[in-house]
Structures are given as structure tokens and as C-alpha cells.
Amino acid sequence: MGTAVSVVFRTRWPIGTSKRAAFELLHWTRFRIGDAVMIGPGHVDRAGVLIYTQSKVKQPAFVPWTARLPAYAEGYAGDREAMHDALAALNSRHMTFLATAAGAPRSEKGLGNMIRAAAAEAGIEKSAHGLRKTRGVALAEAGASAHQIMSWLGHQTLKEAEHYTRQASRRRAVMGEEQEQNVATPAAQVATFPKKP
Template sequence: MAKGFRLKGIKQVRKPDGRRYVYRRVKGRLIPLPDLPENDPAFLEAYLDDENAITLDGTLGALIGDFMASNDFKSRKVTTQTVWRRRLKHIQNQYGKSPVSKLTKTHVQKALNKLTPGAARSERTIWRALMAYAVLMGWRDDNPAKDVDIQKSKTTPHATRTKEDVATFRKIWTIGTPERQAFEVIFWTGARCVDAVKIGWQNVENGVLEFVQEKTGGLAYVPITAPVASFLEKDRTLFLRSASPEMLFILTSAGKARSVKALSMFVSRAARDAELTNKTAHGLRKARAVILAENGWTPHQIGAWTGHESLQEIAHYTRDANKWAMVVETQTGNSRQPQSKVIDLKGK
């Protein structure tokens, strides 16, 4: 850099704790830069990257960059940020040069129509948040993604594991195998894979497993060593025999934690190897809710175990319950409604 030459638009802010923050002002926007001398190669590289980004100002690509650097984006769950960042980068690559002010509902609709209904529904949420941020920051006056429709299609739900499925799996995979460990932990706790990979003995207090669900933020309570109704004893015993005695309930044969994706694929593959088709980890979660429903548990009791807060969602999960058996047992006076003091969910 020539002597006396200064980079334009550099702004420095020093916080009370002594930390220094460096920004570049570009058309009213503050772009963060590394806290390095201006003649440092890394600083110049970052400065030049932003120089090139000026040409994108007012475009969807620029908006996405601002959004991902905003508190709006950073305040979301880490898992949400990871998924959204990948999808936003894809949108940026596909439509980054499009002027934000010219985007219409039709444009967003066409982008979503290229995806499957399930993926489109998730991506619509991202588009809505992105465009809401555009409105908030004055990039435009309306949200073109707000009323976008999703093409309807018939979806195949996760198949609930039946009693026969459970018996078959247990016959093929004996206690002591990693497959059986993952199966029994998910079957007993009813936890989603995103939670199953990180729950363990550190979450157990007074005989009850308590954890915050990653997906909803709601609490789930599962009896581990606390008293349970007689119809639950067998499954609970098999869980205790199978779960790892280490910190986490589920570990690989090498003693390491599994990733969410790896666990999901592992459980599905183990089911296929047992000649059980279309049987996923989520089917085990549904099976736990069904078992509780068939034995007379109320939606609120089931929700305390599975973490569901919506009674409608619990009803969706338990629609495969054996209603004939429930009705017959109630009529004959043999209802298996759990006793009021069978499980102490810490007074909650």
C-alpha cells in the first residue's frame, strides 16, 4: 500500500471492555472486517471481498448476506441456523442477482414449485423470514412470500412399529449389539433422533429423565428408575439392560456419540436387516405413544412423556392405537388407566 493511502469507509468502534471492532460503511450498511492492520493481507482480502459485493447491493444475494449476519438470524436455534444457512446459500446461488424490489409472489411460487411439497413447506418458512427481514430493514414494503401456496401431495407417514415388529427386531438383534441399544433407548424414551443422540444419565434426576427437546423447546419426562405401571415394566427393563452405562445412553461400538443423521440411518438400516420395511426411528416414537394410549393414558399424560404440547398432535400420533381393545377393556371394567401415583414427574 502506498504511503499515505487510506482505505475508504473504514469505521472503528472500541467497546468499554477494550475490544475493537472494525467495519466498512457501504451505502449505509456496516460490513464487519477483521481486527487487523489495514495493510495486513487478510484485512485487504476481506475489504476487497466486500468491494466486489457492492455490485450486489439491492439484490437478493446482498439481502441474504445481511440477513445471515443479523441478530434475527443469529437468535435462532443453532440447528435452525445450520439448515437455513445451507438453503439460503442455495437460493443465493440460484437467484442472487435478482433485485429484491422486483420480487413478486409468482417468483417465490415458481422457486418453491421446483421442490417436493415437504421441502417447499420448509423453504417457504425461510423465504417468509427473509422477506420479513427485507420489510423490517426497508428493502421493500411488503412480504411476497407471505401468501405463497404449497402444492398438495399425498404423503406417506412414518409407519408405527407394531408389537410384531418389536418382537421381530428383538429376536434378530440381541442385547449387547449397538442396534439393540439404539432401538431400546428410542423405543423407551420416545425421543427424536436429534434428542436421542445427547440424552443420558446426566439428564436423570430422582429416577426421571428430563430434557428440553431440540425441535420444540418443550420439556419431556420419562421414568428411568422411578416406579412405572406393570404394563411398562418389560420395556423399561430391556431399556436399562441395553442403554450404555456411560454418560450418554447411545454410543457407537467405539464408545463415541452418534450424529443425528447417522443414528437415523443406523436405526432404519437395522430394521431393514431384520426384514422390516418402512420402519424408521420416528416409528418407535409413535409406537411409544400408541402403547400409552392403548393402556388408558390421557393425552396430557402421553404429552408429558413424549413432550407434545398440542393435543391434536398427540391424537395424530396415537390414531393407530387399538381402539377396540381400549373400548372392550373399559366396558368390562378392566381399564388399564395408570394409577395416580405410579409415576412422579417431579410434581409437574
């Protein structure tokens, strides 16, 4: 789901609803539904990184939970804050973040249906799977390397993550950003820059 779609979903489902909490968790982590129903506070290490071995590909994913955000992700601090607010509003002290009111983990099918129905009620024709791809694109466009994207999304191979960085590089090339990065600054100009205190 893109930015505009996220705004529509958030407008329809306010903080305090399980639909919003599920959306924000998936939006930030980009975990698959099957993994999202199993993660909880126990997966966050002492450094504030959420680490989880994905059930489908058996590869670990590393997501900055409370840890300082890397430079390429600083622009997404608001997304992380929205996730923490949405989860805190559930006031849940269960083993998994998206547990049912009774404290039981949700089923993969149940969570998928909930997100699909919530999106439809907000007038969005998207599923939870669409959330995963948008984070890879966003991170690449923000300057994340293929290795960094691979760690966050838990890809099995570097080739999968490079798909996002190649797209971002091509986009930057037509926007003039790449040319600006490749222009050397003349020595005379360097001398006129003010020194940092």
C-alpha cells in the same frame, strides 16, 4: 414398530450390540433421533425421571427411567428392563447413552442410518420415526390420559396427545370395554363383595 416387529428386531440384534441398545432406548423413550443422540445419564434426576428439552419443539419430555412406573405404564415394565439391560451391556461410561466406541456422541444422520440398516437386515421396512408413534398409541390404549401422553412424548399441545386418546376410546367402544366401565353396580351386589384385609 409394533410388538411383532419388535420381536423380529430383538431376535436379530441381541443384547450387547449397539443396534439393540439404540432400538431399546428409542423404543422406551420415543425420543426423536436428534434428541436420542444427545441424552445420557446426566438427564436422569434424583427421582429417577429422565427429563429432556426437545431440540425441535423446545418442550420438555418426562420419561420414567428408574422411577416407579405409573399405573398405566406398568404393563410395559419389560420394555424398560430390556432397555436398561441393553444399555448396561454396552458397558459405556460416556456422556451420552449411544456414544460411539471412542466416546463421541453419534450424529443424528449416523444413528438414523444405523437403525434403518439394522431394521432392513432383520427384514423390517421401518425407520426410527415409526417407534415414536407406537408408544403414544400403546400408552393411550393402556389408559394414559392426554396430559400423561403429552408429558412422556413432549408434545407442544394437548391436541396432539388427544389424537391418541381419541383413537383408544373409539377402539374400546367397539370392544365393549367402555360399556363395562359405564355400568353401575347395584347396591345389593356391592354388599356381597368381600372386604379387603
